[in-house]
Amino acid sequence: TPGKQLVHEENIVITEDGAQYLSHRAPQEMPIAGI
DSSP states (O other): TTOOOOOOOOEEETTTEEEEESSSOOOOOOOOOOO
């Protein structure tokens, strides 16, 4: 959408046993800030 920006970050570590989240997962619907 023009004039809007999506910021998304999740920290993940990859090991021999697989992946593990270091941060909380984002919600299914992203909140809109600054309106």
